[in-house]
Amino acid sequence: MNISEFAQKAGVSKSAVSRYFNKGYLSEDKRELIERAIEETGYAPSISAQNVRTKVTKLIGVILPKLSSESCARITEGIGEILNKKGYELLLVNTSNDCHKEIEYLELFRNNRVDGVILLASMFTAMHERVLHKMRIPVVIIGQSHKGFCCVCHDDYGASYALTKLMLDKGSKDPAYIGVTDEDKAAGLARHNGFLKAVKDSGITISLERQVIAEFTLDSGYENAKRIFAQKPYPDSVFCATDTIAAGVMLYCRENRIKIPDEVMVSAVGDSMVGRMSMVTLTSVHLHYKTSGREAARMLLASIDSGEQIPRTMQLDYEIKERESTKRNVKLCETDNYNG
Amino acid sequence: MNISEFAQKAGVSKSAVSRYFNKGYLSEDKRELIERAIEETGYAPSISAQNVRTKVTKLIGVILPKLSSESCARITEGIGEILNKKGYELLLVNTSNDCHKEIEYLELFRNNRVDGVILLASMFTAMHERVLHKMRIPVVIIGQSHKGFCCVCHDDYGASYALTKLMLDKGSKDPAYIGVTDEDKAAGLARHNGFLKAVKDSGITISLERQVIAEFTLDSGYENAKRIFAQKPYPDSVFCATDTIAAGVMLYCRENRIKIPDEVMVSAVGDSMVGRMSMVTLTSVHLHYKTSGREAARMLLASIDSGEQIPRTMQLDYEIKERESTKRNVKLCETDNYNG
């Protein structure tokens, strides 16, 4: 059923119907006539046809690296919460961590498929910059900060610094780092740098051996723990870039009777459920993912409404959740850390 | 830039351009002309305008109760995997477990907003039935089986039966159940019935006191564990409808020095990460969520392609993952991280 047919059935003109759905001038009589006809026929205007005329899709493209990660899911939930309230829906695409796909989707979205884009970026290449500058619709980037764009960022550096400092303050003299690739500017580079700065500030020198790069998985955390704990002496604290990696580390420690936190402290970034539930609850830092989703959505909405995009970066705070994995009661002598 | 402008720039007719993008008859010359012009201008046809003509949106609506739950995320990932490959994108909407919103979104989708719908249903009311019957586009339901519709289901009943039986076989004589509302036909009713049948088959009678209903959260699992373990004597096994609930139960046990599995066995449905990582690893049953997403997507695609929807139900298998929480006789390693 189209608008003409419907208008005829309702006994009004096409324009009246259009006005009904677009809050234009309309007399009570016609309004009632139309309402009655809707009841009968279930008519609703075609959104695509509306879009051809108005250039408004009421759709926001969301590009994310992975759905089944707690942080992404939380961000997306925050985005949806704000956007749905304003009558927008989410067009979700999953890049499976393939940054070429990010570009591909950005290009797809460029052509009035959506009214705006939120990009959960893990990297920021020259190609990103080029494509992003060609976008004709507002874009907000979550997780990476870059001059000239609208960004919502977590304080990866500050959080890592604070978390590392916590462990050092608790007596760690020989820290280790299990991170992710530095190509990931936020979860990789920034967290690594925060860790390094805290270590340096406390006057400790750290070898490259004590810093390893893992994948984003539990299994990779486990494997890298194996490498780290094969070193003699092994470290007295491990900072992990993600809770999932820390979960793998703690699993390894458990299987190998390495006591947490007495022999080694563990901490990580993310504050996900796994850290609250693991055998030794994990000291972690909360980065307000859901909030970042909400804020990004608000920022995007502002750009859409105003029709102009004023580049800016919003930096979200962090919050340390100290749990058992760093709660040392007894300080051990350094010599106790030999493995075997 | 629209098709007319672009055609002019390329030096061909509108129809040629349209044919280029729709794989119609076209000479090599024109094809090259068009390709060159695309390079220059970055032109791409407006999807909405295409849709007005063709009635094809290349969009699939996905209605889900919650994004940040591991099972939903996995299902959605499976859906996306198949659909993206075929050039479809996902229009995701989140009902926050509000089943009126499910209806609302179904109605929204009814009007050529999308080419098909996948509904992750937690309930199935008369209203659902009515709305679903009025849909003019294909719909596949995940998680609920209902005559007359296309459904992909997990074997909640069978899985719960098998899991309960496992604990009974291991010597449990006094089992308890912590489930979710029976209004949820799959996670609630079916799992409850599977549990009850296994108990009955082993000749045990179980009191109502031993069966409690929780929310879908860790905290609710904890609170209900408190109720269950306040009973004297307390049960020697607890079957939980979800891993998250079990996590709460195990947290309670840990805090109250109730030894798992020696004093009480615990098992649950879901096989999520939290179960692999918890202080005592959790025996759980894997329901192949990602696979169900994939299968639902395939089923939907088939309906869209064939233009007809042949009602049918696909029942997925389950797989038991036995871990420590039911492994009686296995000595646990002492992580002794009690906090105070």
Place this chain on the structure above:
DNA sequence: CTGAAAGCGCTAACAA
């Protein structure tokens, strides 16, 4: 193989 022309369902000037 090609181009002209007639719509798809809707919105928004415009004149009434």
Place this chain on the structure above:
DNA sequence: TTGTTAGCGCTTTCAG
């Protein structure tokens, strides 16, 4: 306040 009408950008006959 209303109805008429001219497009929005595209696809798809149809006649060449």
